[in-house]
Amino acid sequence: MTPVYLGIDLGGSNITAALITSSGKLLRLEKIKTHSHEGVRKTIARVVDLARLVQVAASVPSRQVKAVGIGVPGVISCKSGVVRFSPNLPGWKNVPLAAKIKAALKKPIVMDNDANVAAYGEKWMGAGKKYNHVVVYTLGTGVGGGVIVDSKLLHGYSDGAGELGHMTILPEGPRCNCGNRGCLEALVSGTAIAREGRRAVKEHPKSALARLCEGRADLVTSKLVFQAASAGDVTAKNIVAQTGRFLGIAVANIINLLNPEAVIIGGGVSKAGEDLLKHVRREAGRRSMDDLGKGVKIVAAKLEDRAGVFGAARLAMQNSHYQAEGGRKRRHE
């Protein structure tokens, strides 16, 4: 009976669970709404229900599932399996999530930050498959990511490493949600691109971008900016180029600091693909040290919203032997 691992991605909007074999074959994936407003207890119950549902749906007997991995947004403590707090899960404060799921499912469990888990999934079965030193950016409403060194997730002292979105790129730049100015997130997130789009619509009312939103700046999204750019609108193309340059500065900094083999760009914004990536590559190439920057692959992510469950399953796989012995929780190192 081939061992199977349960990967769970607990997000602010959706919970996803998947059964995955040790060779990376996805047997079944199920997704439900999180309904986090219902409170901590009910959300945990939904996670447990979904975990059971996916096993039933896949006709996989419980004894075949060797371990569970879960990715959770927010500030978490990997070793103790506690969610310290989470902007995306209102009301969660010092929740011993790993212990609760373990008690319900009776399986060894490993927990990590959702951005780390998604990065780890990309490294295992996505665009990072061939590499041991990988940095993954996730560009969505915000900017997050994960750092993989020698095939292991970088955690830092208190499991907080990898806040890729909060690198200062323009010291006097726009205000970021974190309170700082000029963070990468304030410059290249979907939110930031939409902000630049709105400004552009007001400044260039005859641009294709302005026509696309019928002159209503409040309707501009990052997606619309990319659409207008790929249709040739100069105003929108300038925004995309500027976004790529800012991201390229961040990537160069990461290359000079961490000497990775590959930098992977994922998340909704990355759907712009080569239109964006060509600018990232050019700026990163200009700013990284010659001997470090040359060989680095800067590529789009592949797994999209499945990266989380793949990463979670992989962590479960690699750490279940610790968990099974005497039940002590140890983090994946």
Added chain:
Amino acid sequence: MTPVYLGIDLGGSNITAALITSSGKLLRLEKIKTHSHEGVRKTIARVVDLARLVQVAASVPSRQVKAVGIGVPGVISCKSGVVRFSPNLPGWKNVPLAAKIKAALKKPIVMDNDANVAAYGEKWMGAGKKYNHVVVYTLGTGVGGGVIVDSKLLHGYSDGAGELGHMTILPEGPRCNCGNRGCLEALVSGTAIAREGRRAVKEHPKSALARLCEGRADLVTSKLVFQAASAGDVTAKNIVAQTGRFLGIAVANIINLLNPEAVIIGGGVSKAGEDLLKHVRREAGRRSMDDLGKGVKIVAAKLEDRAGVFGAARLAMQNSHYQAEGGRKRRHE
């Protein structure tokens, strides 16, 4: 007979060698000029001579010396022990330095970049002693450093990680030696501080700084800027504050990315001490994520120019068991 380790710091100007016990006791330290213009072969002979000299001077028999560690400036390959090239050692290109020293001294040897080695020394016996996650900046003519994660040096894919001086801080800032603009090195190195000092002398010919150099801008050094600042000169104090702010931005980026316990500032520029560090702490505090920045110690280095030999000896100590078994070179991981 207590085991002793030989730490060597090969620099562009000096070669330093020291015998150090496993508890970190320095038995003897010797230093000679590098005379790198004499060529690769002669420089290697000087390293070997110094290694023998320090043993004789300390009356330590060769059999007591268990292993040798060496720090080398430039781009090196740790695993193969080859110096790929070195701006500070003219003419060095693909020199198998580790093999040559091993053949001469008949000891297991481990080699690493000089900045890494110095960082490792600070972590072992200096300001980083109590911490496992440490980032060390060395501010001198240039800016370098090393990153220690879980008590191990971070090397990256091709042993190039830790180029702390080449993080872009001001995208349109002054040109850096690396060709990029606005690198940390172009803003906070001794060279950069002297450049700002020269500019200030021209702009403020009545400042204390201008008086200290008798109006001759070409005589301004970073040391003079710090002297004038601590004597209360406003012009010089502004330069120190600006230097601290730029370094603080870099430190905040490092905190958000790596989640270290301590950031250590060493090198000649760091002798400015609290005058500089208070600005670094303030800016880093403002720009780092709350849960990451709060507990981080930002402190001055302690070992000064001895950090290199301590780090080299420590690497030798931790890796000699690999080297001794069958002679295969493995890097410290």
